Amino acid sequence: MREKLRVAAYAVVVRDGQLLLARSPVPGGAPEWVLPGGGMEHGEDPYDTVRREVEEETGYRIEVTGLLGVNSSRRTLPGGRLSRPVDHHGVRLVYEGRITGGELRNEIxxxxxxAAWQPLDAVPELVRIRLVDIALRLWRERPAVGRVAERAEG
Incomplete structure (x- = not known):
């Protein structure tokens, strides 16, 4: 089994009761809403990663106003015909950000x-990745340890 580590940085940007999200296409499925953010490039600081990714995906420039926490997840991805299964470990840094410039636009x-603003109370009804819920809990609860216990899925 191959091992893969992916480190990424994401932003929770809330303004006037709305959350900034991006929609990601899913091959053969419904698109999912995601936090703006993404993988670090080699040698890049995660602080710079989140600022770069938010601008790429939404058109906005942000000021990072705090580190909300870190989410770590591990899963096994199946191998293909010519590849082995992958033990994937994702480490996701979740920052809080504030818009400082730019204009909302879609990534090309x-x-x-x-890219769109979604009312906070409408987020539970959206098709979204689990990280959106985890990040919102970090934003709301602001745990001293920078981590929230994940709820069992049922």
Missing amino acids: GGSTEL
């Missing part, structure tokens, strides 16, 4: 297809 040729 990237991992997302749409």
